[in-house]
Amino acid sequence: MKHIWPMAALAALAMPATAHAQAAAEGNTAPPPVVTVSGSATIASDYRFRGVSQSDRQMAVQGGITVAHESGLYVGTWASNLAGWGTFGGSNMELDLIGGYKAKLADNATLDVGLTWYVYPGGADKTDFAEHYAKLTGTAGPATLTAGVAYAPKQQATGRWYNSGADAAAGIYNRPGAKDDNLYLWGDGAVGVAGTPLTAKAHVGHSWGQDGLGPNATAVSPTGSYWDWSLGADATYRNLTLNLSYVDTDISRRGAAYLQPSFSKGQDGTGSIAGSTVLASLTAAF
Numbered sequence: 001m002k003h004i005w006p007m008a009a010l011a012a013l014a015m016p017a018t019a020h021a022q023a024a025a026e027g028n029t030a031p032p033p034v035v036t037v038s039g040s041a042t043i044a045s046d047y048r049f050r051g052v053s054q055s056d057r058q059m060a061v062q063g064g065i066t067v068a069h070e071s072g073l074y075v076g077t078w079a080s081n082l083a084g085w086g087t088f089g090g091s092n093m094e095l096d097l098i099g100g101y102k103a104k105l106a107d108n109a110t111l112d113v114g115l116t117w118y119v120y121p122g123g124a125d126k127t128d129f130a131e132h133y134a135k136l137t138g139t140a141g142p143a144t145l146t147a148g149v150a151y152a153p154k155q156q157a158t159g160r161w162y163n164s165g166a167d168a169a170a171g172i173y174n175r176p177g178a179k180d181d182n183l184y185l186w187g188d189g190a191v192g193v194a195g196t197p198l199t200a201k202a203h204v205g206h207s208w209g210q211d212g213l214g215p216n217a218t219a220v221s222p223t224g225s226y227w228d229w230s231l232g233a234d235a236t237y238r239n240l241t242l243n244l245s246y247v248d249t250d251i252s253r254r255g256a257a258y259l260q261p262s263f264s265k266g267q268d269g270t271g272s273i274a275g276s277t278v279l280a281s282l283t284a285a286f
Contacts, residue, residue: 032070039065044281047080050184050205050221051228051249052259053273054094056083064096072102074114082120095119100133108139116150118157126215129157131182142192150184152209158182158220160212165258168217182209182220190234199234201245213259222274223255232279241283248276 040063046053047060054060064078078096100114113134120127135148152158159178162168186205193200204227211224232245251274259273 034070036068037065038068038286039063040283040285042281042283044279046277046279047082048247048277048279050207051226051230051247051274052222052251053277054080054082057273057277058083066098068102072104073100074102075099091122093121095121110137111135112137120216120218123216126156127218129155129220131220142194144188144190146188148186148188150186152182152220154179154181157214157218158210159214160210161215162213162217165213165260168213168258173215176215178214180210182207184208184221197236199236201232201234201243202230204229219259222259223251226251226255230279239285241285243279243281243283245279246276247279249274251275 042060042062044060044062046057047055047062060080062078062080064076066074066076068074076098078098080094082092082094095118097117097119098114100112102110102112105111111134114132116131116133118129118131129152131150131152133148133150135146137144137146139145156177156179159175159180161173161175161178163174167174184205184207186203189202191200192198206225206227207221208225210219210221213219213222226249228247228249230245230247232243235242251272253272253275256272256274
């Protein structure tokens, strides 16, 4: 390969200027790269995972990067800070390791399947867990619709280890080693507003499965079966996107109080980390 590039450069220099002009006139462009790298960095007023605050309703700094191959295979990582009082252990950070495959089914339809490994660096043993996902995305004019499913098979991280929030706060395992699975179905919609940088967005999701806190007082579906939804809009300028969204769940205040020792900095039970909120975020893509 070291000898090919100099030869190619000499050949290009030897081509007549008219050939270059003809190529430009015909609109010839370089082929797409075999491997692409993309990423983003976000500042958010709260980190909501399926409607539940993971940062105790406080600001979160997040970022991710994805490396994709032209075949459709990709790997990536994404991270965010969590509630700061120490329940998650270690650095109080979520680190997602992602691998998948994206297939183009039609000009306006894409299927994306993969696996996310949720890691809490430095946290307690058995807190990390794996979740399979699949999502189908279609476009029609300015509208984009996505239907998705995520399934975490039975594992200790998604089992219910505590009978109550008080037990979780005291670090008393009622059922250590318990395993459970979790299923999450969701739908997203986005519609661009013609002539503006605005995109209206909507989301609805439903969780089934894990009905309590797992090891180190974490949870995917913290109260079992529940709904979450959001309505909002993006405003985009170049590589910057500002989002404002209304986020809510149907988790009761009593159910949210069960989570308080695990997802909040204190254990006073004030406020609801699963209640309605207006979420603001600013994302820079690269």
